[in-house]
Amino acid sequence: MKGYVTLTAPPAKRRWKGVAVAVVLALVVFSMLVTLAFLLGLHNRLPYGYSSEDRAPSESGFRSFEHLDTVGGGEHQSSEGAESRINDLVRIFGHSLDVTENLTTQPDVTPKSDSKETTSTSKVLTSPLVEQKNQPSTNSRNNEVGKKNPTQGSSRDETDKPCQVEFGSYCLWSSEHKEVMKDTKVKRVKDQLFVARAYYPSVAKLKRQEKLSREMKQNIQDHERMLSEAISDADLPPLVEKKIQKMDQTIARAKASVLDCNNVDKKLRQILDLTEDEAHFHMKQSAFLYHLGIHTMPKSLHCLSMRLTVEYFKSPSLDTEQSHDHKLENPNLQHYVIFSKNILAVSVAINSTVMNSAETGNMVFHLVTNRQNYYALRLWFARNSFKKATIRIINIEDLDLKEQPDLLASEEFRVSIHASDQPSSLHMRTEYMSVFSPAHFLLPKIFKNLKRVVVLDDDVVVQRDLSSLWKLNMEGKVNGAVEFCRVRLGHLKSYLTNQNYESDSCAWLSGLNVVDLERWRELDVTRTFHQLLQKMGSRSDDSGRAAALPANLLAFQGLIYGLDDSWVLSGLGHDYGLDSNAIKHAGVLHYNGNMKPWLELGIPKYKTNWKNFLTKNERFMDQCNVNP
Ligand SMILES: *[C@@H]1O[C@H](CO)[C@@H](O)[C@H](O)[C@H]1NC(C)=O
């Protein structure tokens, strides 16, 4: 135990109180800023604004879209527009809702054309915003994009615009998942809604049909509620079949009782005219919901972190860490390292590891986090026990480092590469990759006395006893990882111009990594990494972020020990089509991608595997409405 852990001396009460007040104040100020930003509509930029919070939006969300452009072929020109577009969407969204509402409750109001409004709002916003925001993230190959955008601003036609231009990265996302996202039921609900809306005004006028009219209105509202939360069938509530049936019956009765078909026909035509607007609206709505989904959960996570921090300072007696001092640096124990700012994620990662291990008394988990989450994590792990495992929280800002890495958790990238080996092929495919963050390269420094550590990402669920990893003979390699041969170094050649590399060698993924710290020190991988980063980072204009991927891969070139593929199944955060058998048998499930299981956006069918290991009946989670 060097100076890693602060606050090990309770007697220094006054100083301690000072720290408490400062941290709580900082958190309060921060939360006010977040709220303010949200209210001011800055949340369309949250991927950056929230960066001090949870990794979901910040470190894996949009950055990956940008990397898509910079690392890949740079042919996806639209993602830059996305963020500023959402700003428009949020404004328009409210308006569109009005229109829909009036349709149902005041059926005789002639629908206003909302597309006109739409156009004017976006015109105002587009040119300056898009250009500004484009500059930092566009690299030279994307220059065309920068030139294109202003023209779009001047001659826009809302309905004719291709999806990509209008919705940017959301559109890429949605078209990628089109085949696998089932939405027949959603469409059926929508159809019913149209018909019901057409009949409703006529029914409402009928005398002695108050009951039917009320029922219809109720059904319409039910349907609207379901649709407001559903993009795909999986999002619909379990009762949907019943509601569809009920609506069918109501519509049948309405058909039987409405004799004057003229009105219905007129209304139906009106609605059909509107359908185009409506379709447009729904597209906007789902884009809006998609982004909202990313952001809502982190807010409650933030609340959780705050509540726990306040509680920590109210009940200092809960500190139990000192009692394990002798274990923390004992190289004969099994040491696991997780870099994270996310309490829930890290809790699940650890719980799933211990629950699936035969012996836990020899396990030591080191959680490396930042000051903002440090106290919350301390309290969380004091309140919750994980069998006999020892858990130590490390505040990276307390370490004696020359430079504080601004990123903790593993970095995620989306890489676009040519689908076939012929470079002339236009077809691109997108691969999701996660690699070490700059903080990971401090491992040999943070754990000076340890020989081997197993590094987990915080978005994993462990399903197998990991103890065999400690007996692994790594044959002098540094990093035991699953290899990812769908991406080879040769695919990234635009980044590797002046480097020596084996173009056939496979990429690897973070998630589960066995790291030989002794070899790492011997070969000084950290220095290699920083040199590479400097060389490559200076060529790209987005502060070297994109260079992190190739630098990672090159730094470990020839130093990867390939773990058996059955150890890790990746993609639970982006791939709807994973085989359920594979999920069942994988050693570790890695939720890499944007759709993290703790977000509403998470892929529903993969969520249970994660939720199974979540703490239940935790008071603070209830208070903060954390209910992933
Ligand atoms: C909806 O109806 C209300 C009340 O009749 C009206 O004030 C409002 O302007 C309508 N909104 C739209 C968008 O038509």
Ligand SMILES: *[C@@H]1O[C@H](CO)[C@@H](O)[C@H](O)[C@H]1NC(C)=O
């Ligand atoms: C760990 O997971 C089990 C289910 O496998 C659950 O019952 C328990 O509450 C979890 N414990 C913590 C501390 O999260």
